[in-house]
Amino acid sequence: MPKMGFRAGSARSLGMLRHTHVMERLRGEIASVMGGGSIPSREQIRRMPYLACVIKESLRLYPPVPLNNREAVRTTILPTGGGPDGDKPMLNIYGHDAYEFRPERWESGELANIGWGFFPFSGGPRQCLGEDFAQMEVSYTIVRMLQTFSHISLPIGEPNEPVGSEKQQLTLVLLSAEGCKVEILKG
Numbered sequence: 001m002p003k004m005g006f007r008a009g010s011a012r013s014l015g016m017l018r019h020t021h022v023m024e025r026l027r028g029e030i031a032s033v034m035g036g037g038s039i040p041s042r043e044q045i046r047r048m049p050y051l052a053c054v055i056k057e058s059l060r061l062y063p064p065v066p067l068n069n070r071e072a073v074r075t076t077i078l079p080t081g082g083g084p085d086g087d088k089p090m091l092n093i094y095g096h097d098a099y100e101f102r103p104e105r106w107e108s109g110e111l112a113n114i115g116w117g118f119f120p121f122s123g124g125p126r127q128c129l130g131e132d133f134a135q136m137e138v139s140y141t142i143v144r145m146l147q148t149f150s151h152i153s154l155p156i157g158e159p160n161e162p163v164g165s166e167k168q169q170l171t172l173v174l175l176s177a178e179g180c181k182v183e184i185l186k187g
């Protein structure tokens with residue numbers, strides 16, 4: 001992924017504001033669906049649409065399976081350029097803030113016709129068989145983490161790295177090369 005130009009101070013505070021907003025919305029949704037209960041059921045997780053947006057946005061920016069191989073079964077000519085005159089970028093699916101972590105983009109309707117522009121679990125006959133299981137597993141884990149820890153944030157002094165600048169490691173899947181450091185408080 002290309003690196004983005006940014007001013008460290010402003011990017012950090014903007015990023016922090018956005019993350020605080022995401023966490024607050026997520027905590028609010030979980031509290032309102034769960035009431036006094038603690039173990040989320042499949043049915044309760046289905047009533048957490050913002051959580052689904054957060055997971056989608058994470059899969060968009062950090063796809064665990066970031067590449068795939070396919071062989072064309074017939075000669076296929078790709079378009080030479082985008083826009084009416086062929087001089088626009090061919091791929092501009094997410095717009096000017098494509099590198100921002102913004103779960104709201106999935107609920108606004110702006111990506112309603114995204115089709116094959118987003119396929120973290122692939123598609124067609126060889127689509128991931130574990131998609132539903134994986135979605136439930138990660139939803140459950142996030143809900144339980146947020147219920148268990150009243151405070152989850154970037155530790156002081158830890159850089160808020162813009163998307164595309166963090167070190168990644170490719171094994172069978174893509175992972176963060178240096179881990180994900182967080183500060184947590186129980187209660």
Ligand code: HEM
Nearest residue numbers: 063064065068120121122125126127128129130131133134
């Ligand atoms: C976030 C988690 C996961 C992601 C992003 C993911 C993504 C993918 C992708 C992109 C493929 C297609 C690979 C290809 O075409 O070469 C795939 C295939 C597959 N996945 Fe997943 N997967 C996830 C979790 C799981 C889990 C939890 C299971 C099992 C419980 C699973 C089982 C499978 C199987 C069996 C296939 C092969 C399907 C076939 O070729 O017919 N996946 N997955």
